[in-house]
Amino acid sequence: MHALERVLDGALAGDGRVVFIEGPAGIGKSRLLQLARRRGEAAGALVLAARSSELEREFPYGVVRQLLDAQLADPAVRERALAGAAAGARAVFEPATGDDRDASFATLHGLYWLLLNLAGDRPLVLAVDDLHWCDRPSLRFLAYLTRRLEGLPILLAVTARSTEPGTDPALVGEIAADLATSPVRPGPLTGAAVGDLVRGSLGPEADDSFTAAVHGATGGNPLLIRQLLRALETEGVRPDAGSAGIVREIGPGAIARTVLLRLARQPPEALAVARAVAVLGEGASLPAVAALAGVDEAALARAATVLARTEILRPEPPLGFVHALVRDAVYRELPHGERALWHERAVRVLQELGAPANQVAAQLLSVPPKGDAAVAALLHDAGRSAFARGAPDSAVGLLARALAEPPPEERRPAILLDLGLSEMLVDGTAAVEHMRAAYAAIPDPRSRAQMATLFTQILTFTAAPEESVAVADEVLAALPEEDLDTRRRLEAERFVAIQWGGGDLEQIRALDALGDGLDEPGPGARMVETMVALRFAFDVRPVAEVLPLLERAYGDGTLLEADDGLFTVVVLLVYAMADRDEALRVADDMLARAHERGSQFGMLAVSLWRGWLHLRRGELVDAVDSTRQALDELAAWHGAAGGDVYAAALHAHALLERGDLDGAWRSLDPLLRDKVWTSLEAARWWTGVECELLLASGRPDEVLPLTALLRTQHWHALNPTAMSWHSPEARALHALGRTDEGLALAEEALALARSWGAPSAVSRALRELGELRGEAGIPDLEAAVAAVEGSPARLELAKALAALGRALRHARRPADAREPLRRALELADACGAEALAEDVRTELYAAGARPRTSALSGAGALTASERRVAALAAEGSSNRDIAQALFVTPKTVEVHLSNAYRKLGIRSRRELTGALA
Numbered sequence: 063m064h065a066l067e068r069v070l071d072g073a074l075a076g077d078g079r080v081v082f083i084e085g086p087a088g089i090g091k092s093r094l095l096q097l098a099r100r101r102g103e104a105a106g107a108l109v110l111a112a113r114s115s116e117l118e119r120e121f122p123y124g125v126v127r128q129l130l131d132a133q134l135a136d137p138a139v140r141e142r143a144l145a146g147a148a149a150g151a152r153a154v155f156e157p158a159t160g161d162d163r164d165a166s167f168a169t170l171h172g173l174y175w176l177l178l179n180l181a182g183d184r185p186l187v188l189a190v191d192d193l194h195w196c197d198r199p200s201l202r203f204l205a206y207l208t209r210r211l212e213g214l215p216i217l218l219a220v221t222a223r224s225t226e227p228g229t230d231p232a233l234v235g236e237i238a239a240d241l242a243t244s245p246v247r248p249g250p251l252t253g254a255a256v257g258d259l260v261r262g263s264l265g266p267e268a269d270d271s272f273t274a275a276v277h278g279a280t281g282g283n284p285l286l287i288r289q290l291l292r293a294l295e296t297e298g299v300r301p302d303a304g305s306a307g308i309v310r311e312i313g314p315g316a317i318a319r320t321v322l323l324r325l326a327r328q329p330p331e332a333l334a335v336a337r338a339v340a341v342l343g344e345g346a347s348l349p350a351v352a353a354l355a356g357v358d359e360a361a362l363a364r365a366a367t368v369l370a371r372t373e374i375l376r377p378e379p380p381l382g383f384v385h386a387l388v389r390d391a392v393y394r395e396l397p398h399g400e401r402a403l404w405h406e407r408a409v410r411v412l413q414e415l416g417a418p419a420n421q422v423a424a425q426l427l428s429v430p431p432k433g434d435a436a437v438a439a440l441l442h443d444a445g446r447s448a449f450a451r452g453a454p455d456s457a458v459g460l461l462a463r464a465l466a467e468p469p470p471e472e473r474r475p476a477i478l479l480d481l482g483l484s485e486m487l488v489d490g491t492a493a494v495e496h497m498r499a500a501y502a503a504i505p506d507p508r509s510r511a512q513m514a515t516l517f518t519q520i521l522t523f524t525a526a527p528e529e530s531v532a533v534a535d536e537v538l539a540a541l542p543e544e545d546l547d548t549r550r551r552l553e554a555e556r557f558v559a560i561q562w563g564g565g566d567l568e569q570i571r572a573l574d575a576l577g578d579g580l581d582e583p584g585p586g587a588r589m590v591e592t593m594v595a596l597r598f599a600f601d602v603r604p605v606a607e608v609l610p611l612l613e614r615a616y617g618d619g620t621l622l623e624a625d626d627g628l629f630t631v632v633v634l635l636v637y638a639m640a641d642r643d644e645a646l647r648v649a650d651d652m653l654a655r656a657h658e659r660g661s662q663f664g665m666l667a668v669s670l671w672r673g674w675l676h677l678r679r680g681e682l683v684d685a686v687d688s689t690r691q692a693l694d695e696l697a698a699w700h701g702a703a704g705g706d707v708y709a710a711a712l713h714a715h716a717l718l719e720r721g722d723l724d725g726a727w728r729s730l731d732p733l734l735r736d737k738v739w740t741s742l743e744a745a746r747w748w749t750g751v752e753c754e755l756l757l758a759s760g761r762p763d764e765v766l767p768l769t770a771l772l773r774t775q776h777w778h779a780l781n782p783t784a785m786s787w788h789s790p791e792a793r794a795l796h797a798l799g800r801t802d803e804g805l806a807l808a809e810e811a812l813a814l815a816r817s818w819g820a821p822s823a824v825s826r827a828l829r830e831l832g833e834l835r836g837e838a839g840i841p842d843l844e845a846a847v848a849a850v851e852g853s854p855a856r857l858e859l860a861k862a863l864a865a866l867g868r869a870l871r872h873a874r875r876p877a878d879a880r881e882p883l884r885r886a887l888e889l890a891d892a893c894g895a896e897a898l899a900e901d902v903r904t905e906l907y908a909a910g911a912r913p914r915t916s917a918l919s920g921a922g923a924l925t926a927s928e929r930r931v932a933a934l935a936a937e938g939s940s941n942r943d944i945a946q947a948l949f950v951t952p953k954t955v956e957v958h959l960s961n962a963y964r965k966l967g968i969r970s971r972r973e974l975t976g977a978l979a
Contacts, residue, residue, distance in 0.1 A: 087225070113128070126200045197455075213951070294309070296324075322392075350415055445464060454485075497517045511548045550586025551585065680856035687927075757790060788808070836872075840866070892922060
């Protein structure tokens with residue numbers, strides 16, 4: 063209890079924490095949770111409580127609504143709580159719009175800010191009993207909240223049964239394992255404590271052998287002891303040595319036996335009410351319980367009082383059992399067939415009372431399918447509503463049950479399609495199966511084509527790019543010519559699938575004929591134009607030829623509006639390859655749009671490719687954070703089929719540039735063992751990063767087979783900024799003593815870089831050529847520095863300066879070496895390139911200089927995130943406003959501002975404007 067109090071006190075003071083109370087059923091978890099609630103109330107906290115139920119685990123956001131519905135009942139509180147960034151949570155508490163968007167991320171983010179709004183006046187305690195039965199959407203939110211509690215006056219206190227896998231063991235485990243979580247594991251009562259309880263209940267003369275039998279039969283479990291003692295007392299068992307055998311006989315079934323015995327001795331309406339509450343679940347309305355039990359509300363009140371007095375129902379509202387095991391005893395005493403009839407009656411009762419469709423649908427999940435068209439329609443609508451509320455897990459259960467009803471044939475394709483869309487966020491393999499069935503069931507060519515624009519994308523990203531190409535070809539052949547936009551969308555998806563590994567790469571040469579763009583309106587044409595721009599970038603056409611295509615594809619906003627992060631990523635990618643600041647604008651647009659839509663996939667795309675953009679710009683701390691966030695979002699999205707490969711590779715590359723070689727290898731390790739690539743395009747990035755790690759590890763001989771693979775499988779990707787084979791192979795050959803061969807490849811890489819024309823590409827190629835040439839390469843290194851001066855690629859400038867300084871020192875020109883080395887050190891420190899900074903520091907000492915120990919100061923030392931936060935603060939935005947604008951936590955803003963003050967040498971917001979200027 064002391065540990066619980068300590069964590070609670072810290073959370074109320076602003077150190078947000080989770081208390082995870084774990085143990086077998088009846089060990090005292092709920093009692094500890096109740097003590098935490100009381101202590102929170104005594105300290106002036108707002109305490110919100112919920113209890114999960116096995117029956118309600120398919121009820122979307124059921125636990126979240128238990129926590130918050132009462133608070134939001136007051137219109138004034140509701141408007142304040144759902145203001146600003148919390149608006150995304152409205153879908154949980156208000157009728158769903160019925161649109162097909164993926165609101166999952168908007169809902170999670172909105173609920174987070176809703177809690178922050180509620181915690182604005184006083185600390186907040188959230189108490190959730192029986193977390194293992196929590197519905198998945200609520201569980202996903204609690205995991206989301208757990209990772210963001212730092213610096214918040216919020217305590218999340220939960221109980222979980224250690225012997226029960228529950229709804230989603232992975233999510234429960236994620237909460238339990240978080241650094242913000244403090245475990246509490248109550249233990250069983252000792253033999254002496256059990257003896258005291260026995261004597262207090264059955265009399266002081268209780269024999270030691272009798273109390274030992276009670277201890278042995280219950281394992282010291284407080285609930286089992288209490289129920290067993292009640293059963294023994296009811297049956298008049300004397301606590302002597304001769305009765306020890308009776309204890310052992312009653313013990314294992316004490317709860318069910320005692321509860322059912324107590325119920326049998328009550329008036330008939332008490333049994334009916336207990337069963338009604340067991341069927342309807344926690345917090346059922348009084349009219350619903352009365353109607354299902356077949357009693358009036360006065361009789362219901364009398365029965366509830368009796369059931370509370372006999373410790374079956376809780377004495378306080380809402381109606382519910384004193385413990386989940388007591389509810390289980392009542393519910394499971396109903397024979398299976400009779401149980402289904404109770405649920406059928408519950409459906410009728412709830413419908414007559416005008417209950418929300420999702421409550422009715424939750425009951426239907428326990429009713430056997432009967433081919434009822436009305437039931438299928440209700441479940442279909444409830445599934446669509448759950449999806450719109452950001453609860454795809456619940457939508458899957460409801461829609462699968464609608465499909466099993468079965469529905470009328472004319473409704474089946476729509477249910478299959480909605481089920482597939484929901485499963486995209488939960489189970490990609492199942493999504494493909496149901497989307498395939500929906501595709502086959504749609505006879506109209508136009509409707510089929512519109513559905514195929516989604517289906518082909520799912521196929522591409524779930525390891526079936528060849529089928530994606532085949533579907534696109536089939537649909538395009540049957541699609542009327544006048545459906546031009548749909549045709550263009552499918553053509554663009556087809557080119558993605560081919561590049562992903564779904565066909566002969568030679569087919570992408572067809573894009574070459576579209577270099578002037580498409581003189582057509584609509585997002586489909588813009589999608590095709592992005593693929594043309596990518597093709598030209600990979601083929602090292604000059605940047606000047608590619609930029610007009612990008613502006614044409616992206617400039618009018620059509621693409622951003624229609625795309626969920628696939629083709630917009632291509633725009634970001636090509637701008638970044640060209641060292642253009644427009645990439646930052648695209649990343650910001652994508653982030654805002656993903657939040658507006660609430661798209662988990664969109665957020666993942668932003669985190670992943672914004673991380674690569676930071677890496678390109680030498681903002682390594684932000685690159686590591688962003689790619690790590692992408693890995694977390696992939697786990698939440700259940701994503702694979704290439705996304706896991708991209709994220710692991712880019713995270714490893716960022717760690718390598720930071721100087722964490724071991725961490726980089728660990729990032730690759732989960733996929734290194736099998737190397738079963740679901741995407742050739744993702745494998746290209748992976749292989750390029752693996753080459754860099756092998757070179758950094760002194761294993762050049764292992765690089766050449768990988769570059770040979772890149773050369774043969776990815777001949778189309780010649781651009782040195784996008785993981786071509788030239789650079790790693792040249793350096794590996796040099797390390798193996800085959801410098802002439804390496805020089806030839808380095809010169810080839812330089813020609814390609816010059817053809818492309820991006821400053822960082824030219825600088826890198828010149829630097830690597832100069833390094834291979836030794837002292838004769840100093841002019842190349844000087845040209846490398848000149849090429850990248852003034853570009854956003856600060857890390858590449860640091861590397862060029864370091865290489866020049868090193869070469870000058872080796873050429874016995876230490877005085878000339880010092881200035882480039884000093885600049886390299888400042889930039890490497892500012893970029894967070896710790897290993898490079900240490901190497902340069904060593905070179906400076908060898909050149910006879912005493913390097914500064916501090917990093918570059920001033921605005922140039924700020925990371926990208928620090929600059930954005932500082933700029934908003936300088937404009938007068940509060941920490942809270944900044945956090946909402948940038949979709950981060952208030953603690954993150956606080957940390958960035960603190961770092962910015964230190965680097966800028968200031969102490970307050972008032973000084974920011976001048977310091978940034």
